[in-house]
Amino acid sequence: MVNFNGNFFTNDTAILTHNNRGLKYGDAVFETMRYVNGTLFFWEDHYFRLMASMRILRMEIPMEFTLEFLEEEIKRTTMENTAEGDAFRVRLTVFRNDGGLYAPATNNVSYLIETTPLESPFYLAKEEAYEVELFKDFYVSKDMLSNLKTSNKLLHVVAGVYAQENGYANCLLVNTDKNVVEAINGNLFVVNDKQIKTAPLSDGCLDGIVRKKLMEIIDASENLELLEASVSPFELQKADELFLTNSIAGIQSITKYRKKEFGNAIAKGLLAxxxxxxxLSSTN
Incomplete structure (x- = not known):
């Protein structure tokens, strides 16, 4: 079951029309979260990122869109799908309502909540091969829109097709300065000895929730050094480890980039x- 504006529909129900602005113009933002045993991981961070994104895109935020209201709607949706398990990937999409061309007829919004079962309630260290390559056909723009989690993801889709066609698990994306900013579905971290580096938001990477949480963890570690700076493609093969982060996988270690193979000792420690x-976030 999916939740559309508070009403439940079966997964095969045609809910949206051909006038949907998310379909026509990519006029939508979304959050993807882990829901486990009644708890949304890092919910406050997801909520405030969603609100900030809606403001930047000049969407009208409904009065009822409080942190508590949306959390309850998500929980209601998972309750409708409990037969599938108790750990879910939740996607909350907010889109501007129908009408207008590029300039919308209204800034009012609707929301859609979907759930997909997860194999584990917590983040797992996966040991299988995970090879990546640079995707250089198109570039990430160095602006605030690139920091947002919007439905404008054509670059990521084409990079995904490229990865499939060439047998890669993922692709790394570069910006207009030819610096590496992120992967198709997450932020990139580069490990050299005890220094861990990730691209700054000013380079155009997603303002990821797990990126933020991991930066807090690294910054608080006595034996690790956090560096937020541009990542050159030439640094990748010199690194000790490369790993990706997102809200569903947590940390995904990269095992191979071109001729270089990588370990995952630092990533495993950070995953714990x-x-x-x-x-801790689930008990607050």
Missing amino acids: KLNAKAR
């Missing part, structure tokens, strides 16, 4: 701390 931080 991320799981602990997720559990």
Whole structure:
């Protein structure tokens, strides 16, 4: 079952029309979250990012869109799908209502909540091969829109097709300065000894929730150094580890980039701390 503006529909119900602005113009923002045993991981961070994104895109935020209201709607949706398990990937999409061309007829919005079962309630360290390559056909723009989680993801879609066609698990995206900013579905971290580097938001990467949480963890670690700076493609093969972060996988280690193979010792240690931080967020 999916939740459209508070009403439930089966997954095969035709809810949206050909006039949907998310379809026509990519006029939508979304949050993807982990829901486990009644708890949304890092919900406050997701909520405030959603509100900030809606303001930047000049969407009208409904009075009822409080943190508590949307959390309850998500929980109602998962309750409708409990037969599928108790750990879910939740996607909350907000889109501007029908009408207008590029300039909308209204700034009022609707929302859609979907759930998909997850294999595990917590983040897992996956050991399978995970090879990546640079995608250089198109570039990430260095602006605030690139920081937002919008439905304008054509670059990521084409990069995904490229990865499939060439047998890669993922692709790394570069910006207009030819610096590496992120992967198709997450932020990139580069490990050299005890220094861990990730691209700054000013380079155009997604303002990821797990990116933020992991930066807090690294910054608080006595034996690790956090560096937020541009990542050159030439740095990748010199790194000790490369890993990706997002709200569903947590941390995904990269095992190979071109001729270089990587370890995952630092990533495993950080994953344990991320799981602990997720559990702590669920008790607050």
